[in-house]
Amino acid sequence: MSFDAKSELLKALKGNATLVSLCVGGFHNLKANDVTKFPRIVYSEIHNADDLFSDNSAIASEVRFQISIFNTEENISSQTAIAKEVDKTMKSIGYTRYDSIDLYEEDTKVFHKAMRYEKTFINGGM
Template structure:
């Protein structure tokens, strides 16, 4: 099965006006282009694989993403609002959250909220 889950997610993030207003550092796939811009969102595909089979044919696939919100001491007050907006957006495109962690990266003095989502894609019958 082929589905470009990254393209779907990227389009959803950059086209969400409320999120764009909150996330001055932008949305990035795996690596931020400016590591000093806060708050920023980085999304990483964790899994994109066939999930269930019938008659040796994939009938569905599962995609999993980690959405990371990075803030510093000046922008950490926006973290919860950004997280709620992202959660609402992800649910609107069919994902469900299965994990969330609040982290602090001591070496960089950066707050990092990691949220993990998954979605099943079903093959359309021809």
């Protein structure tokens, strides 16, 4: 796939001014650089595979991301607002949400909302 899905995703997240203002811990790929700032978003590509075949050649790629919102107990009320902005942002760039779950990380005492999205990219474009 020549299209850079991670760059598109990060640009969209950073382009949402409301989301930027809500996530003082920033946006991170795979892991946060500063683990003391909350709330924050960590995104990871969880699937990237050939899709839609023609004459035994893939003409598209299916990409899936997990967007994780990490939040502390003190500011958990912002979790819903952040999730709504993430959903709006992901849908604006053509992703469909197929899963969402609320979790609590016992070891770090951090609330974690995991949201999963998928999109099919036609090879050579979007």
